[in-house]
Amino acid sequence: MRKIMIVDDSQTIRKLISFILKQKNFLTVEAEDGLDAIEKLSTTPVDLIIVDLNMPNMDGIEFVRTLRNNYYHMDVPIIMLTTTKDEDLRKDALHAGVNLFLNKPINPDVLIYKVEGLIKGV
Numbered sequence: 001m002r003k004i005m006i007v008d009d010s011q012t013i014r015k016l017i018s019f020i021l022k023q024k025n026f027l028t029v030e031a032e033d034g035l036d037a038i039e040k041l042s043t044t045p046v047d048l049i050i051v052d053l054n055m056p057n058m059d060g061i062e063f064v065r066t067l068r069n070n071y072y073h074m075d076v077p078i079i080m081l082t083t084t085k086d087e088d089l090r091k092d093a094l095h096a097g098v099n100l101f102l103n104k105p106i107n108p109d110v111l112i113y114k115v116e117g118l119i120k121g122v
């Protein structure tokens, strides 16, 4: 089974995304910010990462930059959660190595469509 990491400082959003993915038989692992995610990735390899943009300690863009500079995580697909207000930051996120964006509030069908599309592309 495919394992997906959800990185968000909101427990509500983590639980919501996890719930949607589990209904499609994905395994999930949660992290509360970029630092927590990097620590967990060192022992738990994943097939795809969904990451929030705004988080304390290490935000989404810094997290993606860090991953893309790491040999083991160079190619893992990454979806970033954004709001329509984050337009300027999307360019930075793409440059850092984000594959796709997902707008909040989350639409479950769009989430599954994007996750399955990216995983098939690997």
Ligand SMILES: [Mg+2]
Residues within 6 Å of the ligand: 008, 009, 010, 052, 053, 054, 055
């Ligand atoms: Mg946040």
